[in-house]
Amino acid sequence: MKCPQCAKLVRLAKLEEYQVDGAQRYMKCTHCGAWLKNSKIALLGKGAAFYLAVIMLACGYWQWLEASISYPIAIIATILMFVLHLMDQLAVVDEPPKK
Numbered sequence: 598m599k600c601p602q603c604a605k606l607v608r609l610a611k612l613e614e615y616q617v618d619g620a621q622r623y624m625k626c627t628h629c630g631a632w633l634k635n636s637k638i639a640l641l642g643k644g645a646a647f648y649l650a651v652i653m654l655a656c657g658y659w660q661w662l663e664a665s666i667s668y669p670i671a672i673i674a675t676i677l678m679f680v681l682h683l684m685d686q687l688a689v690v691d692e693p694p695k696k
């Protein structure tokens with residue numbers, strides 16, 4: 598993911614300072630030192646869309662549901678997952694919340 602402040606690539610493996618608060622993550626850019634946060638909605642939505650797609654594919658495969666219903670839902674969920682992935686950008690915050 599790219600840092601919106603310095604436009605350099607933030608490597609998750611190289612992060613020295615970060616905080617995790619459920620699906621909300623805060624990380625410090627290794628290049629410019631700005632605190633960044635991910636999009637909680639994009640992360641949760643991506644996970645939900647992924648499971649929906651998998652469940653619908655399984656329903657269609659084993660015919661728990663009519664294939665004409667389950668497959669279109671699986672396709673829509675997959676598209677939704679990609680759209681949410683594109684929306685999943687980092688945002689600059691002043692500092693992470695203190696615990």
Ligand SMILES: [Zn+2]
Nearest residue numbers: 600603626629
């Ligand atoms: Zn940066």
